[in-house]
Amino acid sequence: MFVRRKALHYLRSRLAPDPPSLRIVFWDGQSYDFVDAPRATIRISSPTILKALVRGNFEELARAYVAGEIEAEGPISEVVDAGAGLAESLETLSFLARARGLARFIPFPRSRRKEAADAAYHYNLSNDFYRLWLDDRMIYSCAYFRSGREDIHTAQLQKLDHVCCKLMLRPGDSFLDVGCGWGGLLRWAARCYGARALGVTVSDRQFAYAREQFKAIGAGAAIEVRLDDFRDLKGMQFDKIASVGMYEHVGERNLSDYFRTVSKLLRPGGVFLNHGVVAGASVGRSSGPAGGGFIEKYVFPGGSISPLSRLMAEIPSAGLEIIDVEDLRPHYARTLRLWSQRLEERRDEATRLIGPERYRIWRAYLAGMAYAFERGWLSIAQILACKPLEGHSVSRPWTREYQYDLNPAPPMSGDISTHND
């Protein structure tokens, strides 16, 4: 009783300026509302968890949530809103969390085996689970909206076109998709743009699924998928390369190596699109509260994001010329919100497929990321770059119209006709 009274007194005073729309239900069934008619409820199963809340120890709170010792009720968007409010007001990083944060900047590379295990943890979860809430083509990256009212299937198709148009993909082009997921972009690039497409993934579930799909559509030699690390494509060169939602797995310390490898894989005159999440804070993380390292620990182990400025410095250092940069933050906020809603609708099937613990993790991750993008704590950038020809700059379209429609072929800066004007 005493612990609870003291804890509530402390929480009330700390949260007074902006109280969360939250009810806490305690282990003995008693409850406390921070506002009238709160929209979200959390149930905490022991005084230890209440102490962790008071101390702002979100690492312990994340562990307790994953273990089911904290239960969240109400719309997940409201739960996340209340949770973020608590984190913004209360978070104090434990010594351990601080040490881990600093360790990110010390160059200890992960072994290949560890990298593969980290990726498998996320992508080998269950194809059936991902099928529940991704779009029909199983695209697992930010979609592209024209009005914001499209469903996820339409918006993902628009994204595939946006990527192919930006790359100026033409019939016969050799095309590499680095981190090809379940193969949706490869199919689109080959069937709608006539590219000879090769993709690599390190997930054997994705690899098996993509191969089945290619067989089913009779793709033949036009599309190939390999269960391979992108660093193992030695000696090959491509006209066009896309990396969509993949660089985040490379890790801070391998970023220069990643761009240099991509640059070697691109033929002179070729075009590369890097699409990925960028940090809101200059230290390479979300500019919001850290949430106890929840994403790093439970969702994307070994992953990391960089500020846009770091990518903009690394790409030219790898010998590529940046020709266009587009921020897609509202697009990813919307994509994540739709994914989160779709997962909520399939709660029972999802829990059956991956178990309650993983379900809780994915539920909080999708809703939490949607919130972070809506708040502007994270963003996402498509960076388009080309590889200069020896002694020449690469010609490019005069305007950005080609990004929305490749037909007819856009006039290029190096075209004879344009020199005659």
Ligand SMILES: C[S@@+](CC[C@H](N)C(=O)[O-])C[C@H]1O[C@@H](n2cnc3c(N)ncnc32)[C@H](O)[C@@H]1O
């Ligand atoms: C978020 S998914 C994006 C998938 C796909 N590009 C899409 O947009 O749907 C990241 C992908 O990167 C792949 N990946 C991660 N590390 C990789 C590596 N070292 N080499 C090749 N692929 C990798 C994963 O297997 C996964 O397919």
